[in-house]
Amino acid sequence: xxxxxxxxxxxxxxxxxxxxxxxxxxxxxxxxxxxxxxxxxxxxxxxxxxxxxxxxxxxxxxxxxxxxxxxxxxxxxxxxxxxxxxxxxxxxxxxxxxxxxxxxxxxxxxxxxxxxxxxxxxxxxxxxxxxxxxxxxxxxxxxxxxxxxxxxxxxxxxxxxxxxxxxxxxxxxxxxxxxxxxxxxxxxxxxxxxxxxxxxxxxxxxxxxxxxxxxxxxxxxxxxxxxxxxxxxxxxxxxxxxxxxxxxxxxxxxxxxxxxxxxxxxxxxxxxxxxxxxxxxxxxxxxxxxxxxxxxxxxxxxxxxxxxxx
Amino acid sequence: xxxxxxxxxxxxxxxxxxxxxxxxxxxxxxxxxxxxxxxxxxxxxxxxxxxxxxxxxxxxxxxxxxxxxxxxxxxxxxxxxxxxxxxxxxxxxxxxxxxxxxxxxxxxxxxxxxxxxxxxxxxxxxxxxxxxxxxxxxxxxxxxxxxxxxxxxxxxxxxxxxxxxxxxxxxxxxxxxxxxxxxxxxxxxxxxxxxxxxxxxxxxxxxxxxxxxxxxxxxxxxxxxxxxxxxxxxxxxxxxxxxxxxxxxxxxxxxxxxxxxxxxxxxxxxxxxxxxxxx
Numbered sequence: 001x002x003x004x005x006x007x008x009x010x011x012x013x014x015x016x017x018x019x020x021x022x023x024x025x026x027x028x029x030x031x032x033x034x035x036x037x038x039x040x041x042x043x044x045x046x047x048x049x050x051x052x053x054x055x056x057x058x059x060x061x062x063x064x065x066x067x068x069x070x071x072x073x074x075x076x077x078x079x080x081x082x083x084x085x086x087x088x089x090x091x092x093x094x095x096x097x098x099x100x101x102x103x104x105x106x107x108x109x110x111x112x113x114x115x116x117x118x119x120x121x122x123x124x125x126x127x128x129x130x131x132x133x134x135x136x137x138x139x140x141x142x143x144x145x146x147x148x149x150x151x152x153x154x155x156x157x158x159x160x161x162x163x164x165x166x167x168x169x170x171x172x173x174x175x176x177x178x179x180x181x182x183x184x185x186x187x188x189x190x191x192x193x194x195x196x197x198x199x200x201x202x203x204x205x206x207x208x209x210x211x212x213x214x215x216x217x218x219x220x221x222x223x224x225x226x227x228x229x230x231x232x233x234x235x236x237x238x239x240x241x242x243x244x245x246x247x248x249x250x251x252x253x254x255x256x257x258x259x260x261x262x263x264x265x266x267x268x269x270x271x272x273x274x275x276x277x278x279x280x281x282x283x284x285x286x287x288x289x290x291x292x293x294x295x296x297x298x299x300x301x302x303x304x305x306x307x308x309x310x
Numbered sequence: 311x312x313x314x315x316x317x318x319x320x321x322x323x324x325x326x327x328x329x330x331x332x333x334x335x336x337x338x339x340x341x342x343x344x345x346x347x348x349x350x351x352x353x354x355x356x357x358x359x360x361x362x363x364x365x366x367x368x369x370x371x372x373x374x375x376x377x378x379x380x381x382x383x384x385x386x387x388x389x390x391x392x393x394x395x396x397x398x399x400x401x402x403x404x405x406x407x408x409x410x411x412x413x414x415x416x417x418x419x420x421x422x423x424x425x426x427x428x429x430x431x432x433x434x435x436x437x438x439x440x441x442x443x444x445x446x447x448x449x450x451x452x453x454x455x456x457x458x459x460x461x462x463x464x465x466x467x468x469x470x471x472x473x474x475x476x477x478x479x480x481x482x483x484x485x486x487x488x489x490x491x492x493x494x495x496x497x498x499x500x501x502x503x504x505x506x507x508x509x510x511x512x513x514x515x516x517x518x519x520x521x522x523x524x525x526x527x528x529x530x531x532x533x534x535x536x537x538x539x540x541x542x543x544x545x546x547x548x549x550x551x552x553x554x555x556x557x558x559x560x561x562x563x564x565x566x567x568x569x570x571x572x573x574x575x576x577x578x579x580x581x582x583x584x585x586x587x588x589x
Binding site for chain 1: 358423426432434523
């Protein structure tokens with residue numbers, strides 16, 4: 001009897017202590033993350049004048065988003081984000097798989113290569129962007145090297161050319177984050193039982209076949225993590241564009257992304273005068289939020305279904 | 311085991327070459343960054359790949375004083391340090407009851423925190439700006455510390471809860487028998503047992519906060535409160551032709567991360583491999 005009462009009093013204390021202990025984290029997280037996010041979603045259904053809400057506007061902001069003059073910017077930026085995602089999947093997560101597999105086949109040097117490959121990922125995208133902007137500038141070292149090797153002539157203007165600029169930014173982003181797929185795939189490969197590879201080897205599988213038919217299906221969780229992370233990161237892409245090409249996504253909006261467009265709408269840099277359109281910005285934010293949430297959930301389910309258990 | 315898979319030495323050569331090429335692709339730009347710091351702009355053009363004529367610190371001095379990077383550096387240190395400490399303290403406090411008490415609502419509360427790991431908080435920046443303005447937290451390092459902590463709390467709670475859950479329950483029960491209070495059990499018994507979690511949270515919070523550029527761009531207007539990445543983004547435009555100065559300021563701003571990386575490369579590799587703790 002006394003034991004029972006002690007238990008309930010302990011539980012009562014625990015309930016009280018738990019509230020007390022959780023409150024600081026919940027307050028900070030709720031106030032600075034959940035509250036502004038919910039307000040933004042809610043606010044996208046209102047008309048805005050400057051930073052103030054006016055009357056309820058239903059879906060008016062959303063329909064304005066898709067028509068002139070916003071439509072061209074929106075579809076342009078959306079296309080750049082989609083291209084960025086596939087570029088990263090191929091360049092970063094594809095090459096990363098090759099690097100991880102090569103490291104997995106070698107006992108020696110794995111830690112060294114992993115550390116080198118991952119290093120750019122701990123640098124600020126601002127530093128990475130600024131560094132590559134200097135290297136790729138006309139008169140910069142890449143131009144000098146390409147001219148010296150006879151691969152290119154004259155001034156290198158890849159960042160000023162609307163056909164090549166986006167590709168360059170994607171490559172810089174892949175350079176920045178290459179270490180991430182290498183580390184995640186390597187961790188995944190190490191979890192696969194060595195017997196699996198030995199059995200495949202006895203069946204006469206070569207290295208390429210072993211990677212494709214044996215390792216890859218077992219790497220589905222790693223691939224799922226990477227695809228989801230790349231998706232989220234791509235659709236939040238801002239820093240590299242801002243530092244290398246400016247907030248307009250120069251030249252002539254050819255590197256504009258959804259978040260740089262959002263930034264211009266929200267904080268004003270659309271055109272030289274810097275006019276904001278909060279209603280449009282919030283509608284774009286809500287759309288992006290839906291795209292990211294639904295996309296992430298679909299991807300997690302897709303890869304969950306394809307996970308092979310041994 | 312790999313020797314079994316692939317016996318011929320020679321057949322390994324192409325693989326080594328591929329790995330060496332990417333190593334060069336990573337290290338060469340960084341090498342150029344470092345040697346260019348010591349060169350004048352004219353020397354950068356004349357002598358692209360070589361070592362500088364002299365290891366003069368002129369560019370560093372100019373970056374530190376004329377461009378006032380020293381000031382930005384201190385701001386970044388304060389914001390990073392503040393955010394790391396605040397995140398660790400409040401997240402450990404929240405994770406402790408959520409992972410070790412039987413409350414009946416652990417799951418829901420934990421889910422609420424975890425949902426924040428993937429939330430695209432940048433999209434809330436308009437309302438966040440209004441909130442910060444109303445709280446008087448624009449142009450304030452405290453404001454940045456609070457926002458960064460709020461963003462990092464979900465990941466930190468997730469890590470702490472995972473590590474604390476597996477500690478034996480006798481641990482706190484014994485301490486409770488001895489009359490220790492819950493705060494003491496957490497900070498003197500449980501937290502020292504989950505040191506790896508503390509270091510994962512500290513490392514990844516520090517990297518994310520030190521590198522962030524978006525929130526200072528929105529919330530900081532006064533030069534006195536600018537952090538390093540924000541200042542760098544201004545330099546790159548402002549001192550466009552003064553390459554030596556820009557290279558030196560890039561080198562200064564990555565120095566703390568470089569030192570940390572050299573010391574903690576193994577923990578960082580394992581942390582990322584375990585759960586993709588970044589981004």
